[in-house]
Structures are given as structure tokens and as C-alpha cells.
Amino acid sequence: MKLEVKHAGNGRLAGKGQQHPGETRQANGKPVTNERSEDSVKQEANGKCNVPRKILNMYSWQEIQRHNREADQWLVINRKVYDVTGWARRHPGGHQVLSHYAGEDATDVFRAMHLKLDIVRLYLKPLLIGELAPEEPSQERNKNSQLVEDFQELRRTLEAMNMFKANRVFFFLHLAQILILETLAWLMVWHFGNGWLVTIFISFLLVISQGQSSFLQHDTGHLSMFTKSKWNHLMQKFLLSHLKGLSTKWWNYQHFQHHVKPNIYPKDPDINVGPLFLVGDLQPVKYGKKKIKYIDYEKQHLYFYMVGIPLLMPVYFNVKSMQLMYCQRYWDDIAWVSSFYIRYFITLGPFYGIFGTILLIYVVKFLESPWMTYVTQMSHIPMKMSREEHRDWFSTQVLATCNVEQSFFNDWFTGHLNFQIEHHLFPTMPRHNYHKVAPLVRSLCAKHGLPYVSKPMLEAFGDIVRALKKSAALWRDAYYKT
Incomplete structure (x- = not known):
């Protein structure tokens, strides 16, 4: 249809010297919201703004779905159509997250x-180009509109129950646990020296500290986009970069893609583990038909124990993190990660020397790796993996995730990621509330005939290997029989 109202085009209002309404700029050109602009947005949202509303152009789903390329990206949020093409590169969660939803309804993922x-909304306002035509449904026609409405009603219910409000004492105690473990490890070396027994014991303390740091930074990472305060950004850098030595930007860009399109080829980077491993049903068959055999994939469920489990943290994560930092010149991340190594050299260097300190760092990462590998992989590798099917948000998350049964130990050991279904549906929900909302999510799954998978922890661990073995068999059949 022909546009009735002119706009800046491709969402580039903020790109070349122009400011968003109600927005000021720092010296580096980044937008900074102010209290006045936020108040005006709130007034507008509550219908208290007297500014006359512009006539918006009407679009059909057929027309919107054509704008699904990286150079031409439209999104629908609450029936409003936005051109995010020019804004995508400035998106705090990475441009890939927006491109993954180009041409689709993004209402639920936006809210999540x-x-x-x-x-x-300050960032969305100048990107608005129109809205859905009155005769068009709120979601694409292939989606279950009743399921979408039921999920949105569930979210409103949870918001009314304050399920998205964090208990600060809960997170303070977890942070205190980490800092006490780190301090205790240094005090033991300082008091008892660097003997073998002391080294083994402090390695154990540091492994627990590192693991719990991973879980706590996971919480701050999900709160780091578009926050009014820089507290979450600072805490994530402290926990992930200073305490663990990894880039926050690398983690955010990878992890946000995983959340918006879990287990979907090729949009979820977490399932792009070839050529070392082949996962799911599609990738093994593809490799097999093309006669690709970099490794004997029939034995991938066996070398998972020798390669995947011990090397995920000390090799894969560190290499990917450093590669992104140095290639993209993320100087703030480089400085924070450098502080991780400097801290170790200052506190433990006098006892172990430079080489010994580096060795201790990677021994701790090596020991932590099995813990993180099992916790991060048990809820996804055994689940459905597919190409893009354009499902609704609720179905996408439920089919790609599973839970592990609750217990005090399971909650602590997994950082509450045993409630992976609830975590994926509500990424910004504090993890101490997952168990409270789980019955409501299970009920909604039962109403619409969707599986709500929950299993014992040891069974979940075993399912990783069983899924790899199944994928290996699919590769073998395709490789030798086609």
C-alpha cells in the first residue's frame, strides 16, 4: 500500500546526527534517556498525551513478511509495524536478534x-511506519491465536502477582557466597602455603565460586538490555569478566540469539557445534548425504566425555570470547577480562609464580567444565531441533526445552536452570520465582496439548549422550546407505 505519512526510512532517524524524541546524547554519540522523556512516554501510554495522533499506513501480513532480509527488516509489535533496518546495528542485544524475527510478529519476544x-518505547517511536490492517489477525495465520492469547493472559497474571520482582536478599546471599569462597581460597594459600593438599582444596573452592558466578551473571545478563541504571551492566562485567575472564558482549550476543530462537537452525548458535559434533535429526543427515566425515561421528557419544565435557570452558568458551573481543576491538571487555588475570597474578602469583598461576587458572576451568556442560546441555540437546517453523513464542520455547525435577540441591547445583522451560518463557523473571509459576505453565501446556517435560537430573544427564548416539546413527545411515 502507499504510505500516507512520511518517515525517516529504514529506521535511520538515530543513525546520522538526528535524535530520537526526548533523547539526549553523550560525547560518544550514544542515546541517553532522561526523566522528562520517560514521563512523556508514560503519559502517552496512559492516554494522557494531547499530541494529535498521526494517520498510520495499513499493512497486510503478506506485505510485512516480504521484509525479512538483513537489509530490509520489519517487525510487528502489538499490531504496530516497525522498520528496524537502520536500528538493528545499534540494538544492545545484537543485530542478529532482530533479523531472526524480521517479517514476523515479535510481540511476545519483545515483552519477554x-x-x-x-x-x-523511546527507541521504538521513530521506527513506527504503520500498523496491521483492521481485517488482519494480530499474529500470522499459521499461529494458534488462542494459545497466544492464553499465554499473554498468563503473563499479565504473573505480572499482577509480582513474579517479575526480584528478592534482593536472595541475590545478595549468592553474591556473598561467591566472594567468601574467593577470599577463603586466598587466605588458605596465604596462611598454609602452596602445598598439594592446599592447592587441591582451593581449586575446589574456586570451582564452586566460578560455577555460582556463571549462574549469577546469567541473571544480570538477562537484565542488561535497555535498563535505566548501569547496575546490571556493571554487575555482569564483574561476575563474568572479572571473576571468570570471559567477554560479556560475546556471551550476550550468543545467548540472546539462543533465547529468541532455541534449537532452530541456523539461528541458534548453541546448536552450531559442527564439525566436532552433530546434533538433532537434520544436521547428521545433511552431513551424511554429503559424505562429510571430519571425525568418526559414530563415536561422538563416546568422545563427548573426552572432548566436550572437559574442554567446553577452558578451550571453546575462552577462544570464542577472546576472538570476538580482539577482532571487534571491545576495549572495555578486554580491560575487564585483563583484570581477571591481574587479580590472580597479584593474589596467587607470589605463591605459584606466573606459570603456576596460569596453570591453576586453567585447572579450575577444566574442573568447572563438566559442571557447566551438563547443566547447559541437558535441557536442549535431547529436545526438538528444526529449521524455522515460525511458531508462536510459547510453543517455540516449550518444544526446545525441558525441566529437571526440583530439590534444594538441584536448584543450587543448576542455578535454578532446572526450570529451563520457565526461564525461556520469562527470561527477565528472577529465578527464585520459577517454581511458583511452573504449575501455571504446566496447566497451559496441558490445555493446548503441548508436552511439559520434567525428568530426574541423572536421567537428564544421560539423555545428552543418548541424543548424541541417536544423531550418530542418523549420520551413519545417511553416510553409508545413500
Whole structure:
């Protein structure tokens, strides 16, 4: 249809010297929201703004779905159509997240990934180009509109129950646990020296500290987009970069893609583990038909124990993190990660020397790796993996994730990621509330005939290997029989 109202085009209002309404700029050109602009957004949202509303152009789903390329990206949020092409490169969660939803309804994913909606609306306003035509449904026609409405009603119910409000004492105690373990490890070396027994014991303390740091930074990472305060950004850098030596930008860009399109080829980077491993049903068959055999994939479920489990943290994560930092010149991340190594050299260097300290760092990462590998892989590798099917948000998350039964130990050991279904449906929800909302999610799954998978932890661990073995068999059949 022909546009009735002119706009800046491709969402580039903020790209070349122009400011968003109600927005000021720092010296580096980044937008900074102010209280006045936030108040104006709130007034507009509450219908208290007297500014006359512009006539918006009407679009059909057929027309919107044509704008699904990286150079031409439209999104629909609450029946409003936005051109995010020019804004994508400035998106705090990475441009890939927006491109993954180009040409689709992004209402639920938008609400799931953003905590401060008033602030986000400041960025959306200049990108608005129209709205859905009155005769068009709110979602694409292939989606279950009743399921979408039921999920949105569930979210409103949970918001009314304050399920998205964090218990600060809970997170303070977890942070205190980490800092006590780190301090105790240094005090033991300082008091008892660097003997073998002391080294083994402090390695154990540091492994627990590193693991719990991973879980706590996971919480701050999900709150780092479009927050009014820099507290979450600072805490994530402290926990992930200073305490663990990894880049926050690398983690965010990878992890946000995983959340918006879990187990979907090729949009979820977490399932792109070839050529070392082949996962799911599609990738093994593809490799087999093309006669690709970099490794004997028939034995991938066996070398998973020798390669995947011990090397995920000390090799794969570190290499990927450093590669992104140095290639993209993320100087703030480089400085924070450098502080991780400097801290170790200052506190433990006098006892172990430079080489011994580096060796201790990677021994700790090596020991932590099995823990993180099992916790991060048990809820996804055994689940459905597919190419893009354009499902609704609720179905996409439920089919790609599973839970592990609750217990005090399971909650602590997994950082509450045993409630992976609830975590994926509500990424900004504090993890101490997952068990409270789980019955409501299970009920909605039962109403619409979707599986709500929950299993014992040891069974979940075993399912990783069983899924790899199944994928290996699919590769073998395709490789030798076609």
C-alpha cells in the first residue's frame, strides 16, 4: 500500500546526527534517556498525551513478511509495524536478534526480553511506519491465536502477582557466597602455603565460586538490555569478566540469539557445534548425504566425555570470547577480562609464580567444565531441533526445552536452570520465582496439548549422550546407505 505519512526510512532517524524524541546524547554519540522523556512516554501510554495522533499506513501480513532480509527488516509489535533496518546495528542485544524475527510478529519476544518498556518505547517511536490492517489477525495465520492469547493472559497474571520482582536478599546471599569462597581460597594459600593438599582444596573452592558466578551473571545478563541504571551492566562485567575472564558482549550476543530462537537452525548458535559434533535429526543427515566425515561421528557419544565435557570452558568458551573481543576491538571487555588475570597474578602469583598461576587458572576451568556442560546441555540437546517453523513464542520455547525435577540441591547445583522451560518463557523473571509459576505453565501446556517435560537430573544427564548416539546413527545411515 502507499504510505500516507512520511518517515525517516529504514529506521535511520538515530543513525546520522538526528535524535530520537526526548533523547539526549553523550560525547560518544550514544542515546541517553532522561526523566522528562520517560514521563512523556508514560503519559502517552496512559492516554494522557494531547499530541494529535498521526494517520498510520495499513499493512497486510503478506506485505510485512516480504521484509525479512538483513537489509530490509520489519517487525510487528502489538499490531504496530516497525522498520528496524537502520536500528538493528545499534540494538544492545545484537543485530542478529532482530533479523531472526524480521517479517514476523515479535510481540511476545519483545515483552519477554525487555524489562523496562517505557525506556524501550523511546527507541521504538521513530521506527513506527504503520500498523496491521483492521481485517488482519494480530499474529500470522499459521499461529494458534488462542494459545497466544492464553499465554499473554498468563503473563499479565504473573505480572499482577509480582513474579517479575526480584528478592534482593536472595541475590545478595549468592553474591556473598561467591566472594567468601574467593577470599577463603586466598587466605588458605596465604596462611598454609602452596602445598598439594592446599592447592587441591582451593581449586575446589574456586570451582564452586566460578560455577555460582556463571549462574549469577546469567541473571544480570538477562537484565542488561535497555535498563535505566548501569547496575546490571556493571554487575555482569564483574561476575563474568572479572571473576571468570570471559567477554560479556560475546556471551550476550550468543545467548540472546539462543533465547529468541532455541534449537532452530541456523539461528541458534548453541546448536552450531559442527564439525566436532552433530546434533538433532537434520544436521547428521545433511552431513551424511554429503559424505562429510571430519571425525568418526559414530563415536561422538563416546568422545563427548573426552572432548566436550572437559574442554567446553577452558578451550571453546575462552577462544570464542577472546576472538570476538580482539577482532571487534571491545576495549572495555578486554580491560575487564585483563583484570581477571591481574587479580590472580597479584593474589596467587607470589605463591605459584606466573606459570603456576596460569596453570591453576586453567585447572579450575577444566574442573568447572563438566559442571557447566551438563547443566547447559541437558535441557536442549535431547529436545526438538528444526529449521524455522515460525511458531508462536510459547510453543517455540516449550518444544526446545525441558525441566529437571526440583530439590534444594538441584536448584543450587543448576542455578535454578532446572526450570529451563520457565526461564525461556520469562527470561527477565528472577529465578527464585520459577517454581511458583511452573504449575501455571504446566496447566497451559496441558490445555493446548503441548508436552511439559520434567525428568530426574541423572536421567537428564544421560539423555545428552543418548541424543548424541541417536544423531550418530542418523549420520551413519545417511553416510553409508545413500
